[in-house]
Amino acid sequence: MVEVKEETIRSTLDKVIRNLQSSESKLVSFTKKMESINPLHFFEAGLHLHMERSFWMSTLDDFTLVGLGNAYTITAESGVSGLDKNWNTVLTNAVIHNPYKVPGTGISAIGGMDFDPEKPRSDLWDAFSKNELRIPIFMLLVNEEASYLTVTVLVTGKDDPDRIDQILTEQEEWLVSYQAKKQQKPTIIDKKEIEPEQWRKLVQQTTSYISESSLEKVVLARELRLTFSEKIGITKALKDLMESQPTSYIFAYEKDQNCFIGATPERLVKVEHNELLSTCLAGTAPRGKTENEDSELGYQLLHDQKNLEEHNFVVQMIRKSIEEFCVDMQIPDKPVLYKLRNLQHLYTPVRGLFQEGYSIFDVIKKLHPTPALGGEPTEEAITYIREYELLDRGWYGAPFGWVDSYQNGEFAVAIRSGLIQGNKASLFAGCGVVKDSDPQAEFEETRIKFLPMLNILGG
Incomplete structure (x- = not known):
């Protein structure tokens, strides 16, 4: 894991991409402190950008994570030990800019696992892997002190850093400014x-x-x-x-x-x-x-x-x-x-x-x-x-x-x-x-x- 200091996301992307072969890939992560963001508005905004969403809140600790999009998914058929190994492999090769090191910043992942991986799967759970951690493209942390936004992307030597930076900036502006509309409960019919x-x-x-x-x-x-x-x-x-x-x-x-x-x-x-x-x-x-x-x-x-x-x-x-x-x-x-x-x-x-x-x-x-x-x-x-x-x-x-x-x-x-x-x-x-x-x-x-x-x- 490479820690990067005194950078912008654009300069970090440029430096990483220039040092990659065209067939190589690397995760790049950039964390910054934000003005107060409503996590539910942020979560709802991800729906309109067609991003898969993840959410975690510890109510007693005033700690909320909202993940939008999928920079990288870690799975493991071999169980929790395999998930641990694959997670560490991802971190070893990643480039991280994070001057805060607050829990929930840097590269963070949300996920779960099967209660019993040996139980035959039914159609109900077809969409879910037996063990899975998702590293979102956008991970918002809101704690009792502040809001932090971590942006993570998987880049290759063929990528254009200007284009990636432009897309991420446009998406971020939309996500942090979105105001969710009031929703009604649907009616149970059966x-x-x-x-x-x-x-x-x-x-x-x-x-x-x-x-x-x-x-x-x-x-x-x-x-x-x-x-x-x-x-x-x-x-x-x-x-x-x-x-x-x-x-x-x-x-x-x-x-x-x-x-x-x-x-x-x-x-x-x-x-x-x-x-x-x-x-x-x-x-x-x-x-x-x-x-x-x-x-x-x-x-x-x-x-x-x-x-x-x-x-x-x-x-x-x-x-x-x-x-x-x-x-x-x-x-x-x-x-x-x-x-x-x-x-x-x-x-x-x-x-x-x-x-x-x-x-x-x-x-x-x-x-x-x-x-x-x-x-x-x-x-x-x-x-x-x-x-x-x-x-x-x-x-x-x-x-x-x-x-x-x-x-x-x-x-x-x-x-x-x-x-x-x-x-x-x-x-x-x-x-x-x-x-x-x-x-x-x-x-x-x-x-x-x-x-x-x-x-x-x-x-």
């Missing part, structure tokens, strides 16, 4: 539970299997299919998620007229300035209709032995998974409540100092899938899900997030999510099945977990 009776039977079958095997828990997911009166506006959906889920990670990723979108409360891992943070979010209760009822439900959750044991199991799993990457680990003795609009969870942060020689992908490989999304023991649970679950999860329940050229990054577990396809949407939700689980109760729990996405889409 709502279909996918194989509800078969799903309940699967829960019953699973309880019997758990009673007779070494499995303790299996997380089973299902799909709700919606049809709308018109095409769904992604910008409107993001705006409503930001307003209704103020303690979540808001994300979206467009691919070939499809958009994977959601608001998840569950961080998998964050690395910033060599500090690592993972969190356990396991144990769930509904929110109360009154303040007293809400407090009582929260109190019961904090003192429920079953939920506390399951929560502690996940905390210890996280500790064991990341201790080889960290020193000075810090884990609270007891969980606290993490309240969302529709649900409240038991929450425990796990922190440590990230050691040199590792990347965020090493941690992802260790942590995914968590017991909260797979089951216990993990390997046996995933094998069971692969064989019996009625749903192709695709990117649902898997790591989704971002990484930059300075080894900063953050990935969340992509739950409370859906796949939008024009005027249709598939929503996904799961629950942990144990030997005493009641199929109807589990079915109702997934209905509650559909609500964050269902509500913002007009359900």
